[in-house]
Each structure stands twice: as structure tokens, then as C-alpha cells.
Amino acid sequence: MNSEIKKTKMVPLPSQSIIPERDIAQKPILEVSRLGINFGGLAAVEDFNIAVGPTEICGIIGPNGAGKTTIFNLLTKVYQPTSGAILLDGQDTSNMNTVQINQAGIARTFQNIRLFPSLSVEDNVKIGLHNQIGYNMVSGIFRLPAFFSGERRARKRVMELLDIFDMTHLASHRAGSLPYGAQRRLELIRALATNPKLLLLDEPAAGMNPSETEELMSNIEKIRDSFQIAIMLIEHDMRLVMGICEGIAVINYGKIIAKGTPEEIQKNPLVIEAYLGKKKGKIHVKRDRDPGLLQ
Amino acid sequence: MRGLRLRSNIDNLLTYGLVIVAYIVMRLLIAGGNISSALQGQLVPITAYIVMAVSLNLTVGVLGELSLGHAGFMSVGAFSGVITATLLTDTIPTTWLRLALAMLVGSLIAAIFGFLIGIPVLRLQGDYLAIVTLAFGEIIKNVMNTIYLGYDKNGIRISMESANALKLDEGGKVILNGPMGAIGITKLSSFNAGFVLILITLFIVLNLINSKSGRAIKAVRDDKIAAESVGISVWRYRMMAFVTSATLAGAAGALYALNYTTVVARKFDFNTSILILVFVVLGGMGNIRGSIIAATVLTVLPEVLRAFNEVRMLVYAIILILVMLVRNNVTLRQLFQKIGIKRRNSLANNKEGDDA
Numbered sequence: 070m071n072s073e074i075k076k077t078k079m080v081p082l083p084s085q086s087i088i089p090e091r092d093i094a095q096k097p098i099l100e101v102s103r104l105g106i107n108f109g110g111l112a113a114v115e116d117f118n119i120a121v122g123p124t125e126i127c128g129i130i131g132p133n134g135a136g137k138t139t140i141f142n143l144l145t146k147v148y149q150p151t152s153g154a155i156l157l158d159g160q161d162t163s164n165m166n167t168v169q170i171n172q173a174g175i176a177r178t179f180q181n182i183r184l185f186p187s188l189s190v191e192d193n194v195k196i197g198l199h200n201q202i203g204y205n206m207v208s209g210i211f212r213l214p215a216f217f218s219g220e221r222r223a224r225k226r227v228m229e230l231l232d233i234f235d236m237t238h239l240a241s242h243r244a245g246s247l248p249y250g251a252q253r254r255l256e257l258i259r260a261l262a263t264n265p266k267l268l269l270l271d272e273p274a275a276g277m278n279p280s281e282t283e284e285l286m287s288n289i290e291k292i293r294d295s296f297q298i299a300i301m302l303i304e305h306d307m308r309l310v311m312g313i314c315e316g317i318a319v320i321n322y323g324k325i326i327a328k329g330t331p332e333e334i335q336k337n338p339l340v341i342e343a344y345l346g347k348k349k350g351k352i353h354v355k356r357d358r359d360p361g362l363l364q
Numbered sequence: 365m366r367g368l369r370l371r372s373n374i375d376n377l378l379t380y381g382l383v384i385v386a387y388i389v390m391r392l393l394i395a396g397g398n399i400s401s402a403l404q405g406q407l408v409p410i411t412a413y414i415v416m417a418v419s420l421n422l423t424v425g426v427l428g429e430l431s432l433g434h435a436g437f438m439s440v441g442a443f444s445g446v447i448t449a450t451l452l453t454d455t456i457p458t459t460w461l462r463l464a465l466a467m468l469v470g471s472l473i474a475a476i477f478g479f480l481i482g483i484p485v486l487r488l489q490g491d492y493l494a495i496v497t498l499a500f501g502e503i504i505k506n507v508m509n510t511i512y513l514g515y516d517k518n519g520i521r522i523s524m525e526s527a528n529a530l531k532l533d534e535g536g537k538v539i540l541n542g543p544m545g546a547i548g549i550t551k552l553s554s555f556n557a558g559f560v561l562i563l564i565t566l567f568i569v570l571n572l573i574n575s576k577s578g579r580a581i582k583a584v585r586d587d588k589i590a591a592e593s594v595g596i597s598v599w600r601y602r603m604m605a606f607v608t609s610a611t612l613a614g615a616a617g618a619l620y621a622l623n624y625t626t627v628v629a630r631k632f633d634f635n636t637s638i639l640i641l642v643f644v645v646l647g648g649m650g651n652i653r654g655s656i657i658a659a660t661v662l663t664v665l666p667e668v669l670r671a672f673n674e675v676r677m678l679v680y681a682i683i684l685i686l687v688m689l690v691r692n693n694v695t696l697r698q699l700f701q702k703i704g705i706k707r708r709n710s711l712a713n714n715k716e717g718d719d720a
Contacts (some may be wrong), residue, residue: 098575145593171595183590185583195576196583197594203577206604209575210568223576265595 084255096159097251098123098174098266098299099144104153105323106143113139114323117153121267121316126293126300128314130307130334132343136323137303138180142267145177146170158266172200174266178256186245190236190255191297193244194227195260201226230258233295234288250281254288261292268292270302274309282306286313320345376570379653384565386660394555402667410556410663412438412620415565417643419612422569422639425650426578427605428585429486430494434640437610438617439469439475439632443508445618446546450539451515453550458571463552467561467618473658474614478607486602489588493606501637506630512700513540545628547622553623561612561619562656565612569652572608581605646687 074362104117105111114136121127129137142148144155146167155162157173165173176197186191204215231237234254241245244255253332260268273289276280284337286309293300304310310317311331319327319334321343327334334340390407393399420434443468456462477500486498512523516536523529527538541547572578580601583591588598621627643662647654665683669676690696 147589147592167592168595168597171593177593179593183587183593185586185590187580187586188579192579192582196579196596199580204576206572206575206577209577210571212571219576242649255692259594317550361500 076259082096094360096123097121099301100154100156100159100160100163101144102154104140104143104150104155106139106148106151112323114143117320117323117325119318119325119328121299123266124293124297125280125316126302126314126319127287128310129303129320130305130310130317131143131320134322137320140270140320141177141271141303144269145175153259157311171263171265175269176260176263176265176267177269178253178260178271180275182249182252182256184244184252184256184259186243188240188244189225189240190231190244191224191240192249193255193259194262196222196231198223198226198260199263201264224263230262233292234263249276253277255364257292261296265298267299267301268286270301270304274306276303277306279308285309289313316357370389370561372574374584375653376574379570379656380563380566383559383562390555403409403669406663406667407555408553408558408623409620411555411562412623413640413659413663414562414617415558415616415619416613416640417647417659418562418565418569418618418652419609421644421647421650421652421655422572422612422641423609424644425648425655426573426585427581427602427609429602429606430708431497431609431636432494432641433499433504434499434609434634435634435636436497436501436638437478437613438583438620439629440510441467441474441614441617442469442621442627442632443540443546443617444473444614445470446549446621447513447539448502449550449552449618449622450548452539453519453640463557463619463622466552466622467615470618471509471614474617475607475611477663478610479603482603482606485676486606487600493695497634497638499720501573501632501634505629505633506575507542508545510538511540512538512542514538524667539714541626545626545631548625549622549625549627551623551625553619558619561615562580565615568612573652577604578602587607597719607629642684646684646691 099119099121099330101117101119105115106113117140119127124327129140131137139148143150146162146169148163157170157175160173162170162173185196188196202219204213204219206214207213208219228237228240231240234257235257236251237253239251243251247255253276257270257273270289274285277285289302290313292298302310302314311334317327317329317331317334318325319337319340326339326343327337329337369415392397394404416438418435423429423434436476447674449466450461452462452465456465470620481496481500485493510524512527512530514523514530514532514536515522515525516533518533521530527541530536530538531540537548539546539548573581580591580596581604583594583596584598584601591601592598617632639662640659644655646662647656647658660676665680666676671678672679
């Protein structure tokens with residue numbers, strides 16, 4: 070990880086961006102303005118603005134039930150926003166559905182792992198590659214040459230991707246039978262396989278011990294550097310968030326209450342209040358898992 | 365790393381092998397005259413039921429959606445197949461070609477119905493497909509009961525009233541006679557044709573399952589939200605599986621109907637749909653070979669049990685229950701695994717079964 074990049078100052082953009090200086094020279098990959106959704110009159114997310122640079126790692130934190138997962142669900146159109154605009158790489162996404170969003174370049178993982186449990190690890194990743202495998206149903210049924218070349222290329226790519234997390238030896242295992250940590254890694258690989266520009270990780274370190282978290286942090290940075298993509302993550306593990314995120318947005322009751330670099334966030338009195346009530350001091354985080362709205 | 369793939373290839377070869385060996389054995393038995401005429405009459409229905417079971421397995425086992433009207437597609441295929449075959453009697457004298465065309469038309473019409481049902485229903489979550497297919501089966505049965513269709517040298521005539529309302533000329537012929545069903549069918553189907561249709565069905569279904577599209581279908585079954593999140597259109601792949609399933613059922617229907625001189629719409633009612641579902645459930649969800657075996661055994665069984673005429677259905681029920689108990693018995697399943705019979709679902713369950 071380039072330490073120079075980490076030190077760059079945050080400069081405010083018109084849309085209250087938290088992207089570092091280096092990314093402002095380029096066009097942001099994701100621009101969200103005034104995003105909101107109402108569930109029967111209750112504003113789950115309100116007036117959410119953010120801009121993410123093309124290779125930025127950005128974190129969203131906040132207490133349980135603050136609306137973090139809802140933001141991911143809005144970005145991927147699992148829920149249709151009731152207000153606001155989402156621009157992905159300058160392109161308006163308001164008419165897209167979940168499938169088109171993925172094809173346009175957003176991939177995600179889920180808080181409560183969602184793999185294809187009855188399929189093998191290899192097939193799970195191949196499903197991520199689905200839209201890049203260039204043969205159709207007819208070539209598949211009649212086993213035309215396109216089928217074999219397509220499958221061969223897909224298999225090669227699967228092994229390359231699995232190799233990032235040293236999982237090639239698990240390729241033929243059933244995804245549902247993998248241990249918890251491996252399932253989380255597989256879900257990340259599957260999301261990466263769709264060739265995204267922006268990767269959304271929903272609590273990637275949930276249920277991991279400190280050494281696994283450490284490994285995950287270096288892996289996230291490794292992915293950003295080798296794939297040159299932006300990563301947005303929701304996480305309760307402050308060591309991870311403060312350690313790898315270049316910009317952080319803090320959400321409470323569906324609204325952004327603070328934005329900035331990790332250092333700025335740690336000192337922000339509003340953030341401290343949201344997490345700990347009135348008491349001052351170091352940020353403490355509840356380890357309970359966010360129930361989320363997706364279930 | 366090749367383990368799972370290799371095993372699935374061997375699995376498929378075994379399925380083809382089973383069908384081919386069974387065919388050869390039956391042929392030898394017929395040639396030797398060692399087979400009862402009752403059983404010989406069951407051969408074509410058995411092949412049709414096998415195709416029905418395999419195709420339903422695509423919807424129920426591989427796609428994971430419940431369909432309760434598979435016999436409806438069989439009915440559509442049967443009647444459109446009969447009409448095609450009868451109309452082509454003079455144009456195409458070659459029997460097998462006429463049968464092939466009848467099955468083709470039957471499957472196309474069934475595919476269209478499958479597509480039409482799929483447009484609204486496959487977008488919905490939940491049990492709607494089961495409800496709508498159930499209704500479809502009943503509707504088709506009742507519609508076929510009221511249709512009169514005949515042809516003479518002036519062309520085809522359709523009526524909803526009676527056969528006389530068709531006002532056919534001298535030499536005209538009634539094909540569909542309302543509640544009497546299709547009448548005066550020339551028998552075209554044969555055991556050989558059924559065997560070929562099974563092979564074609566297996567070719568389509570197994571290759572589909574083991575391709576990119578099949579993976580997407582299984583992904584949709586396992587987790588719809590996750591499938592969408594990686595860019596797989598749930599509707600499209602549900603439709604692909606459902607229409608393929610309906611298409612094959614249409615071909616099976618044509619094969620079945622052209623084996624008799626008359627066919628009534630009542631033959632393809634809810635009971636038949638459930639019977640086929642029983643084949644699939646008993647043979648194992650997603651297990652194609654299981655469907656074939658279950659369809660064969662459960663079609664032959666009532667014939668074999670004729671010896672115990674009074675308690676026939678009782679014995680049939682007991683056998684069904686026993687099979688289910690055995691299939692779900694952990695100890696027995698472990699025993700099967702030890703002697704090498706592995707169920708698809710538990711393939712990679714044992715972690716020791718690493719790289720082959």
C-alpha cells in the first residue's frame with residue numbers, strides 16, 4: 070500500500086465529497102446525491118451524499134439499524150430509491166435493476182453470506198463470470214466449439230481468482246460445506262469475478278478473529294491495488310475501518326452525521342456521541358451483528 | 365480439482381448407459397418372446413413417462429419451482445401432435461418422419477404455452493407457479509373436452525358445438541370429437557421412437573444442466589438475490605428451464621398419444637401431473653437417473669402387482685412409503701456410500717473426498 074496516498078489531504082467537493090485529492094483529478098466512479106428511501110413514511114435513508122474515487126477504499130460506519138445495509142441495497146437496486154440520484158462512472162442508474170447494476174460495474178457481498186451452497190466452489194465463481202463467458206444456450210446444449218473454449222477460459226480465470234485467497238485446493242468442494250471464513254472469502258471472489266468497478270463489502274470481517282481480520286485487511290488492499298477498483302465497505306471492526314479506509318462516512322438514523330479521514334472521524338464529537346452517548350473517549354463499538362433489512 | 369467435474373461426467377455416461385442397456389435388454393426379451401403382452405403394451409407409455417419425469421425434474425429439481433400441471437403440457441403436445449400426424453397422412457407417408465414432425469409440432473405448441481404461462485408467473489416470488497400450472501392443467505383438460513375439429517378437402521374446421529356442426533364434406537374426417545377426445549389415430553409410436561426421444565431428452569437436459577445456462581438456473585434455485593447481484597437475470601433463466609421442460613413434455617405427449625387409436629383429455633389430468641411429480645420426488649430432486657428409474661418402476665409396478673389384484677394399490681402405497689424411508693435413512697445412506705453408490709447432493713460433503 071502506498072503510504073503517500075494515505076496521507077493526502079481530504080478536500081471538500083461541492084457534493085461534500087470525502088475523496089482524497091489524488092482521486093479528484095480523475096472522475097469519481099460513484100456519485101450519490103440526496104439519496105433517500107421511505108418505508109411506509111419512515112425515512113430509512115435520507116439525504117445521503119457521497120462521491121467515491123476510482124481506486125478509493127471508503128468505509129461506512131454507524132450504530133446498528135442506522136441504515137448502512139439499506140444504502141448498499143439502494144446502490145444495487147434491491148430497493149428502488151424514493152429520491153436522489155446515483156451516477157456510476159458518470160452514468161445515471163435510475164432506470165437500472167439489480168442485474169443491470171451489476172453489469173454496469175457494481176458487485177457486492179452480503180452481511181449474512183449468500184453463496185450457492187449446493188454448487189461447487191468452482192461453479193460459484195463461474196457464476197460470477199457468467200456474463201463474461203461468451204457462448205449461448207444452443208452452443209451449450211450442442212457442445213459447439215464455443216462451449217469448450219468458453220469453459221476452458223472460465224476455468225482458468227476461476228483458478229486465478231481463487232489463487233488470490235489461496236483457495237484453489239478447495240475448488241471442487243461444495244460451497245455450503247466450507248468453513249465460515251472460507252465462505253466469506255468465496256463470496257468476495259465471486260463478486261470480484263463479475264469484473265466490477267466498485268466493490269461493496271457488507272461487514273467483511275464479521276465473525277473473524279483478529280488474525281483473520283489482519284489478513285483480510287491486507288487482502289482488501291491487495292485487491293484494490295491489483296484490480297484498480299474502488300471499494301466501499303460497511304464494518305463494525307474499527308481496527309479494519311481505521312486501518313484501511315481513506316474516507317469514512319458515519320451514519321446514524323439514516324443520515325450522514327460525519328465524513329472525513331479516519332483521524333477526523335475519531336475526533337468528531339458527534340460520532341463519539343452516536344456511539345457512546347455523552348461520554349467522551351476512544352470509540353467503542355458494539356460487536357452485535359446488524360440484523361439488516363434484507364432478511 | 366477435477367474431481368467433481370469428472371464425477372459428473374461419469375454420472376452422465378452412467379445415465380446414458382443405463383438407458384441403452386435397458387433398451388437392449390428389452391429388445392432381447394421381446395425377440396425371445398419372454399415378455400407378457402401387457403408389459404409390451406406398456407413400453408411406449410414408459411418411455412413417454414420417462415421423458416415427462418426427466419423434463420419435470422428440470423423444473424422441480426434443477427430450477428426448484430413446483431409445477432403441478434406438467435400433464436397439461438403433455439396434453440397440448442398430444443393433441444397438436446395427433447392433429448399434425450392426421451393432417452399429414454397423405455402428404456408424408458413415411459411413418460417415422462410423420463411421427464417426428466408430430467412430436468416437433470407438439471413440443472413447439474407446448475413451448476408456446478409454457479412461455480405464455482411463464483411471462484406473468486415467473487416474475488413472481490413464491491408458490492404462484494404451482495397454483496397457475498395446476499389451473500392450466502385443468503383448463504386445458506376442459507377446453508379439449510369442448511373442441512371439435514375436423515378436415516375435408518376444403519380445409520380444417522373447428523367448432524365448440526358438436527361434430528355435426530363441423531359440416532364436413534363427403535370424405536371429411538373428424539380428428540377431435542369433444543369429450544370423446546382424439547379419435548381414429550393411426551398408431552405411429554414405437555418403442556424405438558420412445559428410446560430415441562429419451563436419448564434426445566437426456567442430451568438436451570444433461571448438456572443444459574452442465575453448461576453456463578444450467579449453472580445460472582441452479583444459482584437461481586439456490587439464492588435469487590445472490591444470483592441477481594452477480595448479474596444473472598432470474599426471470600430469463602427460470603423461463604429457460606420452464607420452457608425447455610414444457611417443450612420436452614409436449615414431445616412426450618405426442619409420442620404417448622400416437623401410441624393409441626383414441627386419446628381423451630381426461631388422461632392428462634391432475635392425477636397424471638401428480639404421478640409424474642411422484643416419479644421426480646422419489647427418484648430424487650435434480651437426479652436425472654433417479655427419475656428414469658422411478659418412472660420405469662412405478663409404471664411397471666401396478667402391472668406386476670396385478671397378481672394381488674385386491675390389495676394392489678395397498679402394496680403400491682406400501683412400496684412408495686418404504687422407498688421414501690430407505691432414501692432418508694442415514695445409516696442406509698452411509699452404507700450405500702461405502703459401497704460406492706453416492707448421491708449427487710452428498711458428493712462433496714465429505715471433506716476427505718478432496719482432489720481426485
